[in-house]
Amino acid sequence: MDERESLPDFLKTLTPLEMTLLYHDWRVMGRAGQNPKAVDWFLWIILAGRGWGKTRTGAQWVHRTAWTHKRARIALVAHTAADGRGVMVEGESGLLGCAPPWFRPQYEPSKRLVTWPNGAQAQLFSAEEPDQLRGPQATHAWCDELAKWKNEETWDNLMFALRLGQRPQCVITTTPRSLPLLHTLVKRPDAIVSQGHTFENAKNLAPSFLQYMKERYEGTRLGRQELSAEILRDVAGALWSRDMMESCRIGHVDPASLRIVIAVDPATSHHAKSDETGIVVAGWDGKRGYVLQDASGRYSPEQWAQKVLSLYETHKADRIVAETNQGGAMVSQILRTHAPHLPIQTVHASKGKTARAEPIAALYEQGKIHHVGTFPTLEDQMCTFTGLGKSPDRLDALVWAITALAFQKSTPPRVGLV
DSSP states (O other): OOGGGGSOHHHHTSOHHHHHHHHTOHHHHSOTTSSOSOSSOSEEEEEEOTTSSHHHHHHHHHHHHHHHOTTOEEEEEESSHHHIIIIIISSTTSTTTTOOGGGOOEEEGGGTEEEOTTSOEEEEEETTOGGGGSSOOOSEEEEEOGGGOSOHHHHHHHHHHOOOSSSOEEEEEEOOOOOHHHHHHHTOTTEEEEEEOGGGGGGGSOHHHHHHHHHHHTTSHHHHHHTSOOOOOOOTTOSSOHHHHHHTEESOOOGGGOEEEEEEEOOSOOSTTSOOBEEEEEEEOSSOEEEEEEOOBOOOHHHHHHHHHHHHHHTTOSEEEEETTTTHHHHHHHHHHHOTTOOEEEEOOOSOHHHHHHHHHHHHHTTOEEEESOOHHHHHHHHHOOSSSOOOHHHHHHHHHHHHHHSOSOOOOOOOOO
């Protein structure tokens, strides 16, 4: 069968030359996020997971810049000199690898220089040698893996050098890390930010790689950083840290060995902007606690009641725990309309938020609490809670669940639903 028969009708009408031109037009071939959405920008910051196509995107932007600006002087700044040559220029997705045949540049390694047929040029620099950027001038820049740069002076020197032309521009392609410089740059009014997940490029990645990444790293701090390209940041004064979250994580626990409770922190209203209802399932084996599920969300009273009842049966829980300060009586009333004999323990917040959370944080520090799987939203709330302002609903539910398990000697016998 002719290969053209399987093509969309539009492509069948193109000549081989037109097909080649189309193939090398990144504005058509690139995915959403791999072309800037705006025109008037100084920084285009591409935060993406490994394998998303950051290098290809940066290289394609450089080619287009050289094509449209024959006097372009482009600074190519890599983490190391070896990365500059091996990734940005000679790599599979680098400048030479994705250059159109009619506009292929010449690379002179001894001069660290890339020159296009129309006279546009790019020069390689290493972030390990900031002084390389003292003196040179540039109209454009491509900075690769900025989060790996160890010397912020390199960035400062590049900014001093980026002074030619009417509108200098700089593209940053990096898997993010929580760095002060990166936090500052993404907040600039003249910056546009593109974010992407590794799995968006699944068609071009090995299935075995994708499967292992999903099984091993999805939802973990490392996975959220290296796959989802999230900038994860520990907050000064927070009771929990990202490292603490990772150290407490396990893959499985036998639920038959646990006392299990479901803690509910209900929202007092139900609309698009209302608080979430915190619903956390946790267990205790006599020495250690286990967070089994975070089922929190924005629910109506009927919805969260059904959710809690379902979790109670699924996990064979011993009781429901609800705070009287924030609707505990309402929880009892709503749940018992469905199950009159449901064991419900109401608790009263006689202490402040931080005082209630501190003993739970201490159990985490002692290695006595484990997360069975990943709970990204709950863990974000934990790692940003400093005791100031309103405490998050998921965190409140967690605190009540662990408190009921760890600091009470016995649990009343489970009463079946009727």
